[in-house]
Amino acid sequence: MIGQESTVRALQNALGQNRLHPVLLFSGTRGVGKTTLGRLIAKALNCEQGMGPEPCGRCQNCEAIDSGRFPDFLEIDAASRTRVEETRELLANVSYLPSRGRARVYLIDEVHMLSGHSFNALLKTLEEPPPHVYFLLATTEPEKVPVTILSRCLRFALRRVPVDQIAGHLALVAGKEAVPSESAALGLLADAAQGSVRDALSLMDLALTYGAGSVREADVAAILGTLDHEQLHALASAILKKDRQRMGEILGVLHALEPDYAGILESLARLFVTLACRIELGPSLPAGMRSEDEARFAVWASETDPLDLQIDYEIIRKGLEEMRAIDDPELTFDMTCVRLLAFEPDRAVRRAPAGQDPGVPTSDWKPPQAGPGREAPSDSPPAMEAPSVPASRRPLTQAEWPSYVSDLEISGMAREILNHTICTQYDGKTLMLELAQNFANLLTTQLKSRIDGALRERENRDLEVRIEIGDGSGETLAKQRACQMEQEQEQVQAELNRDPNVQKLLERGAEIRKGSVRPTRR
Numbered sequence: 001m002i003g004q005e006s007t008v009r010a011l012q013n014a015l016g017q018n019r020l021h022p023v024l025l026f027s028g029t030r031g032v033g034k035t036t037l038g039r040l041i042a043k044a045l046n047c048e049q050g051m052g053p054e055p056c057g058r059c060q061n062c063e064a065i066d067s068g069r070f071p072d073f074l075e076i077d078a079a080s081r082t083r084v085e086e087t088r089e090l091l092a093n094v095s096y097l098p099s100r101g102r103a104r105v106y107l108i109d110e111v112h113m114l115s116g117h118s119f120n121a122l123l124k125t126l127e128e129p130p131p132h133v134y135f136l137l138a139t140t141e142p143e144k145v146p147v148t149i150l151s152r153c154l155r156f157a158l159r160r161v162p163v164d165q166i167a168g169h170l171a172l173v174a175g176k177e178a179v180p181s182e183s184a185a186l187g188l189l190a191d192a193a194q195g196s197v198r199d200a201l202s203l204m205d206l207a208l209t210y211g212a213g214s215v216r217e218a219d220v221a222a223i224l225g226t227l228d229h230e231q232l233h234a235l236a237s238a239i240l241k242k243d244r245q246r247m248g249e250i251l252g253v254l255h256a257l258e259p260d261y262a263g264i265l266e267s268l269a270r271l272f273v274t275l276a277c278r279i280e281l282g283p284s285l286p287a288g289m290r291s292e293d294e295a296r297f298a299v300w301a302s303e304t305d306p307l308d309l310q311i312d313y314e315i316i317r318k319g320l321e322e323m324r325a326i327d328d329p330e331l332t333f334d335m336t337c338v339r340l341l342a343f344e345p346d347r348a349v350r351r352a353p354a355g356q357d358p359g360v361p362t363s364d365w366k367p368p369q370a371g372p373g374r375e376a377p378s379d380s381p382p383a384m385e386a387p388s389v390p391a392s393r394r395p396l397t398q399a400e401w402p403s404y405v406s407d408l409e410i411s412g413m414a415r416e417i418l419n420h421t422i423c424t425q426y427d428g429k430t431l432m433l434e435l436a437q438n439f440a441n442l443l444t445t446q447l448k449s450r451i452d453g454a455l456r457e458r459e460n461r462d463l464e465v466r467i468e469i470g471d472g473s474g475e476t477l478a479k480q481r482a483c484q485m486e487q488e489q490e491q492v493q494a495e496l497n498r499d500p501n502v503q504k505l506l507e508r509g510a511e512i513r514k515g516s517v518r519p520t521r522r
């Protein structure tokens, strides 16, 4: 269990005193550990070593719970079983004694998805649960759970796991599996996971296949289509200092990278909020910052007017809105950057006499006097019509899919996800893809619509794209590339070994560190 220390402690105390509340509700965003916690409780109640706060994790009961084979631990996904008949069926056995363990544990995930009738059926049981039964309800949207249900629950709000802690966990996993990893790379992954340990692990898997067995910062930045840590801070610094020349250089670099522009704006917004909190609330908040950033934030905090951050945040939000409406992220991104340089708050607002409502500062945006050197540094090219692509309009075979994906106009995370798919069917109207389970949680609706868009454009028709979850077998572009990288690596290593100078060094007892020789990526 990573993070959630206070919740874990409270539950352990209750378990230790044999006073666990029979109905618990865990709320929190995706991947913060709701089901992991549920399993821990089921184990604590049913461990063969005795009931208590520290289940052994090795006995038959513990192992059966971990692998989902324990008859008295029922995991139910409410999203797929919303009907009242299904709920009744589920609750029919509640009053029977557990068949193998001491307690029967129901874990109902996404409980807010149940229908009104289902909630009523559940409520009857929750009002008087039999002594051997525990209900663990998990939800990402607690406000959608009826008050009648909530009043029966002991509630725990799980927080997003801090970046530092996720990065630490990734380092632990990488260390255990002897995977070479750069700590900056793990930091980027942890950042991108937004508090979800599960997402962080999936992202690391992506990075591992991409980097042929190692996790490097440049690779991770390429996958995420984002800027690496230093690049993002350089961009932030250019905005805060209104450094037009630097901004021009950065935009030039970005255009060549074709990054995930929306992702960059999101990161920038988060950075400015962190900075604003730091200025207004002091250095204790918010927690979870990487320690090497502390010094940089301290300097920014001393040099920045918080009013500027208010406006910057508004401008970025507006930019993100426009990005959703206009299908040209680069154009919108450039305009947003220009606005970030051009607009300054009306600093008189803050000095408004007491009693007068100074109003929201953003309503008083006004550009500073234009003068020499004040012109926007970037001349954005006008939006161009996409060149029409000849439609292939014929069924795609599984074998053709990897090279088809390779030619597709798409970048960043959406590309990485596609690289890991296989094509199971394409009849010209519906394209069926399969994505391995361990990457499924990364497929957001935003990424899905980017994938849809790229495929529709390529096929030049309004096709339906369905992505199903598979077992990860089958030839994907990612696997082909990883295999190729490995072969190239072996070649390079062999050439190096044949080099007479290297041979001399080897004779003198030098060693070539495993994995330190890499072919250059084209």
Ligand SMILES: [Zn+2]
Pocket (backbone or CB within 6 Å): 046, 047, 048, 049, 055, 056, 057, 058, 059, 060, 061, 062
């Ligand atoms: Zn056990």
